[in-house]
Amino acid sequence: MPVEKRRELLLESAFRVIARRGVDGATTRAISAEAGVTLSTFHYVFESRDDLLAALVTRGTDTELAVIATALGTAAAGAERGPGGIRIMLQESLSGYIDGVVADPEREQAMISLNQYARQTSGLAELGANMYQRYYDAIADGLEVAADQAGVGWDRPTAELAPLVVAATDGITLAYLNTRDRTICDRIAEATVTLLLGHVGDHH
Amino acid sequence: MPVEKRRELLLESAFRVIARRGVDGATTRAISAEAGVTLSTFHYVFESRDDLLAALVTRGTDTELAVIATALGTAAAGAERGPGGIRIMLQESLSGYIDGVVADPEREQAMISLNQYARQTSGLAELGANMYQRYYDAIADGLEVAADQAGVGWDRPTAELAPLVVAATDGITLAYLNTRDRTICDRIAEATVTLLLGHVGDHH
DNA sequence: GTCTATAACCGGATAGAC
C-alpha cells in the first residue's frame, strides 16, 4: 500500500481512537491496532506520535471548516427574501448542527479533545487561536451571503456576530455531551436565532 | 501532618498540575512533587491515582457550584426593583464571570480537562451528567431570586432559561481560551443579557 | 507518616530480517 494511503488510514484510525479514549488514550500502539498495522508501519509513515497529532489537528480544522461552509451554503441557497428567509436559514443551519452532534457525539468529543491538546501543546497553540479566527471568518461570510440572498442587512459587522454563533455551537455541543438531552440544545438554538434576528436591519 | 490535611494539599496540587499540563500530565510523581511529598505519601493518602481524580472531580463540581451561588447571590443582593435591576444584575454576574476567566484561564483549562476526563471515564460519567443538572438548578435558583428581588417575573420557567446561561458561559470560556480576546467575550455576554431581558415579564 | 528502593508494566521509538 502506498504511503499516502497508509497516512490517511492512520489519521482516520487515530481520530476514531481519540473519539473513544481521548488524545492521551491514543497511543501509537492503539492507533496502529485500529488501523490494522504494526507499530513499525506507523513509524514508517509518521516520524513520531507528535507528528501525527499535529497533522490531525490541522486536518481536523480544515474538514470542520469545509463542513461549516457547505452547511451554511446549502442553508443560504434555499433562503427566501425578507427576514423570514433569514430566520429559516438560521434555524436550519443550527438544527442541522444539532443533528450532527446527536448523530455522532463521539466526533465532537474528538474535536474538543484535539482542540484542547492543540491549545496546550507548544507549536500547535497558535494554530488553535487561528482555528477560531477562521471559524469566525467562515461564519461571518455565511451570514453575509445569507443576508444578501434574503435582501436584508445586519445592524453591525458580521465579524461581530460570528463569535456569537460559535459560542452558541460550543454551548450546544457541551450541553449535549453532558446531558444527552436534545431538547436543551433546541432551546439554545432557538434563543440564538431570536438573538440574531434582533440584529437584522430593514434591508441591505 | 494529619491525613486529612495531606489529602487536601494533594488535591490542590493535583488541580494546579492539571491546569498546567492537563489530566494526563498529572502523574502521581508530578502531583507529589508539586505537593512537596514523596510518591509513597501519595499512596498513603490515596489508594490510587484514579481515586484522587475521582475525588477531585466531585470536589471541583462542588466548589464551582459554590462560586456560582455566591456570585449570583451578591449580584442579586444589589439588584434594584424593575427590569433595570435585572439587567444590572445579569451584566454584573457575567462580567464577573469573564473577570474570573481572564484572571485565571488555567483554572478554566483545568475545569474543562476534568469535565472531559469525567465524561469518558466509566464510573464518573454519570457524575458529569449530574454536574450540568446541578449547574442548571443553581442558576435557575439565582434567576428566580433575582427576579423576586427586582419585583419582576420570567415569561417561562427558569429551568428553561438556565441552560442558556450555562451555554453562554461555556461559549465565553472557549472563546477566551482560544482567542485571548476579552472584547469577544464581552460581546457574547452582552448578547446573553439582551436575550434574557427578552424573557422578563412585566412583574411577578 | 514518611522515606528509599524496587517490582511490574506500558509507552515511544528503533534495528534488522524479509
Add this chain to the structure above:
DNA sequence: GTCTATCCGGTTATAGAC
C-alpha cells in the same frame, strides 16, 4: 513496505526501613 524483537525511559504501585 511491513514484519518481529528489543531497547529504554517513564509510570503506577508496593515493600520494608526508620
